Amino acid sequence: MIAPIVHTVVEVRAAVSRARSMGLSVAFVPTMGALHEGHAALVRAAVRPASFVVVSVFVNPKQFGPNEDFAKYPRTLEADQALCSAAGANLIFAPNANEMYPDGSVTFVDIAKLGDGLCGASRPGHFRGVCTVVLKLFNIVQADVAHFGAKDWQQATIIRRMVRDLDVPIRIAVEPTVREADGLALSSRNRYLNAEERAAAPGPYRALLEIRDRAAGQNAPALEADLRERLSAIPGARVDYARIVDAATLEPIAIVDRPAVAAVAVFLGTTRLIDNILLGP
Ligand code: AMP
Numbered sequence: 001m002i003a004p005i006v007h008t009v010v011e012v013r014a015a016v017s018r019a020r021s022m023g024l025s026v027a028f029v030p031t032m033g034a035l036h037e038g039h040a041a042l043v044r045a046a047v048r049p050a051s052f053v054v055v056s057v058f059v060n061p062k063q064f065g066p067n068e069d070f071a072k073y074p075r076t077l078e079a080d081q082a083l084c085s086a087a088g089a090n091l092i093f094a095p096n097a098n099e100m101y102p103d104g105s106v107t108f109v110d111i112a113k114l115g116d117g118l119c120g121a122s123r124p125g126h127f128r129g130v131c132t133v134v135l136k137l138f139n140i141v142q143a144d145v146a147h148f149g150a151k152d153w154q155q156a157t158i159i160r161r162m163v164r165d166l167d168v169p170i171r172i173a174v175e176p177t178v179r180e181a182d183g184l185a186l187s188s189r190n191r192y193l194n195a196e197e198r199a200a201a202p203g204p205y206r207a208l209l210e211i212r213d214r215a216a217g218q219n220a221p222a223l224e225a226d227l228r229e230r231l232s233a234i235p236g237a238r239v240d241y242a243r244i245v246d247a248a249t250l251e252p253i254a255i256v257d258r259p260a261v262a263a264v265a266v267f268l269g270t271t272r273l274i275d276n277i278l279l280g281p
Contacts, residue, residue: 007096015054030133033094034075058100059075201268207231
């Protein structure tokens with residue numbers, strides 16, 4: 001079945017309340033479109049025998065900085081509809097910016113320190129924009145569960161915290177990162193890479209695997225330095241950050257003696273790629 005596309009809050013609410021009146025539970029997958037197998041995996045994880053799965057496709061202007069790729073971010077709604085439908089989605093919500101932010105919208109969700117490090121350090125205001133749009137989408141769809149990807153570890157952690165702090169009645173599920181055969185994490189931005197950059201793009205994941213295998217009990221700053229060196233050796237790469245932090249709080253750690261995450265952001269040309277890996281104690 002082809003999942004229909006609706007563009008307004010009123011339409012999505014009507015469809016969700018019809019689904020509820022039929023006794024279905026509601027699952028939600030927020031995206032910015034240009035969908036790939038990583039998104040499809042989120043949709044498949046959301047599909048249950050009696051579920052109604054809503055996917056949102058919205059390139060949120062409030063989470064892009066002034067010099068970022070908002071204008072050129074790929075928009076492929078027809079292909080997105082086909083991918084969502086094949087994965088089992090029941091409805092696509094694709095609002096325009098005015099539907100989400102009518103004139104006079106001034107309220108933001110501020111998540112303080114959690115959004116300041118890692119990606120937030122190079123993208124000031126990014127997570128404020130993410131949290132604002134995600135909370136709005138949660139309020140619009142009113143799902144029982146929302147599925148996020150582990151690829152954006154900081155984002156998933158921040159959303160969990162926001163939901164806890166603001167008592168949002170939704171369960172957050174985090175799904176594993178889907179990768180190309182050579183290890184590159186799927187991303188809508190991979191299509192910006194030229195042939196040379198694409199050849200170098202599995203490098204960050206390789207570096208993460210190399211440090212993971214001997215991380216337990218190690219000095220975290222020394223491992224970070226090692227990771228950064230490995231990233232710098234990738235042809236054409238410019239390292240944005242290479243950090244090892246507590247997996248739940250995102251705080252720096254001294255020793256890898258608890259669940260931690262190694263998170264990296266690397267520019268290849270003008271394309272910024274992020275990836276991460278969990279490190280056990
Ligand atoms: P985006 O459209 O990039 O904003 O991502 C929408 C959702 O898909 C987020 O929860 C991402 O973490 C998730 N996602 C993106 N890429 C992947 C991937 N390669 N594997 C798993 N989830 C992903």
